[in-house]
Amino acid sequence: MRLSQFYLPLMKETPADAQIASHRLMLRAGMIRQEGAGIYAWLPLGFRVLKKIEQIVREEQNRAGAVEMLMPTIQQAELWRESGRYDAYGNEMLRIEDRGGRAMLFGPTNEEMITEILRAGAKSYKDLPKLLYHIQWKFRDEVRPRFGVMRGREFLMKDCYSFDIDETAARHSYNKMFAAYLRTFARMGLKAIPMRADTGPIGGDLSHEFIILADTGESAVFCDKQLIELAIPSKDTDFDGDLQPIFDRFTAHYAATDEMHDEKEFETSVDEKNQIAARGIEVGHIFFFGTKYSTPMKATVAGSDGKDIPIQMGSYGVGVSRLVGGLIEAYHDDDGCKWPMAVAPFHVGLINLKTGDAETEEACSKIYRALSVAGVEVLYDETKARPGEKFARMDLIGLPYQIVIGPRGLKDGKAEVKQRLDGEKSEVAIDDVAAHIAGLVHAALEYE
Numbered sequence: 001m002r003l004s005q006f007y008l009p010l011m012k013e014t015p016a017d018a019q020i021a022s023h024r025l026m027l028r029a030g031m032i033r034q035e036g037a038g039i040y041a042w043l044p045l046g047f048r049v050l051k052k053i054e055q056i057v058r059e060e061q062n063r064a065g066a067v068e069m070l071m072p073t074i075q076q077a078e079l080w081r082e083s084g085r086y087d088a089y090g091n092e093m094l095r096i097e098d099r100g101g102r103a104m105l106f107g108p109t110n111e112e113m114i115t116e117i118l119r120a121g122a123k124s125y126k127d128l129p130k131l132l133y134h135i136q137w138k139f140r141d142e143v144r145p146r147f148g149v150m151r152g153r154e155f156l157m158k159d160c161y162s163f164d165i166d167e168t169a170a171r172h173s174y175n176k177m178f179a180a181y182l183r184t185f186a187r188m189g190l191k192a193i194p195m196r197a198d199t200g201p202i203g204g205d206l207s208h209e210f211i212i213l214a215d216t217g218e219s220a221v222f223c224d225k226q227l228i229e230l231a232i233p234s235k236d237t238d239f240d241g242d243l244q245p246i247f248d249r250f251t252a253h254y255a256a257t258d259e260m261h262d263e264k265e266f267e268t269s270v271d272e273k274n275q276i277a278a279r280g281i282e283v284g285h286i287f288f289f290g291t292k293y294s295t296p297m298k299a300t301v302a303g304s305d306g307k308d309i310p311i312q313m314g315s316y317g318v319g320v321s322r323l324v325g326g327l328i329e330a331y332h333d334d335d336g337c338k339w340p341m342a343v344a345p346f347h348v349g350l351i352n353l354k355t356g357d358a359e360t361e362e363a364c365s366k367i368y369r370a371l372s373v374a375g376v377e378v379l380y381d382e383t384k385a386r387p388g389e390k391f392a393r394m395d396l397i398g399l400p401y402q403i404v405i406g407p408r409g410l411k412d413g414k415a416e417v418k419q420r421l422d423g424e425k426s427e428v429a430i431d432d433v434a435a436h437i438a439g440l441v442h443a444a445l446e447y448e
């Protein structure tokens, strides 16, 4: 992509209410634009990161055996009256009336709708188990939308729902999502720790929040340091096999959010040197709530003896849009973002130091084409801006590699390469630079 054709409206001054780094950087780097309280437009650069995150989430859901679908954002109040949540959900629900006076709402979550969908199609115990998910916008009229996309009112969530015949089978579904989440966040470069959590308006009594540690996080959390170093289940994990050992390994150490925290247990079960009392960002939350929805909504299947059995359910959420902010909190410095390769909006930034100079332009075009052919995503700065401005802009948007081409280097047959993550610079022969960088990019995109 040529920068002159892209839309990258950088901001010099950020609004005073942008209190945390990720919010400021997303505005400054032209990733989002605020369109209302807690409502954001995703500008091209931010949109690319959002889509990368979404795709990793999708791949890991599919690997775990979940099946993708898409439910609407607008729901009928009637469904929520069936479960009893229409009134219980309170002011966080955005209620709408259509022209016929029917009560509608913008979905804050989809337990009711998916239960209605499954109840219509699954009749026998042979139709279970099922794991269904979608990636769809939600609306919650939060009291205090803040920190940009971190706590928005409109936000993108992946929500998966499990349907099982009994509690043992439901636990297996829970474990599938538990393991899939460990993989999902690790692939993005995040250490997300599963913690015992409160279930709030979703319900049930088994629940884990996946938390990344960050000083700017909204949750107070307590855990054992050893959790940070545990090995993540690998690509060849058999999701139909026994996943209990994975669950057991990650729940053997103390980890709880504020609401579930037991100070006494924490102090007695965790070595003092391993005690972490910190703040964190909730990037995912999984729930097992049994028949909380299936009983009132009469979602049953016929068992092998012909008797009706209420379906055992769970739900599993990932904050896809929140993760964009969460990733910046984990990966930035004073100059800007430092994207891990897997979620970077482009893999490489190519800087032409002397736009208008025929030789420099030809060298850049050649590298640009070679990288594109090799499947590398390049943002090519061929604008007329001053070099200083180009460097600052590239640092701000934080692409993992920068290739800098100017007449001086060209004379020696050299390109300068900078790695954004550690700031390390090196010189590479101009004829080799495309292949060299393509190799590094492809290696960084590989995962376990």
Ligand code: P5A
Pocket (backbone or CB within 6 Å): 108, 109, 110, 111, 140, 142, 149, 150, 151, 152, 153, 155, 157, 158, 159, 160, 202, 282, 283, 284, 285, 286, 287, 315, 316, 317, 318, 319, 320, 321, 322
């Ligand atoms: C699980 C899936 C649920 O809604 N129902 C379907 C269950 N869980 S949850 O914890 O309430 O939300 C799941 C994840 O969504 C993100 N999230 C938000 N992101 C941005 N702004 C918000 N206001 C917001 N609220 C929730 C979180 O990452 C949460 O873990």
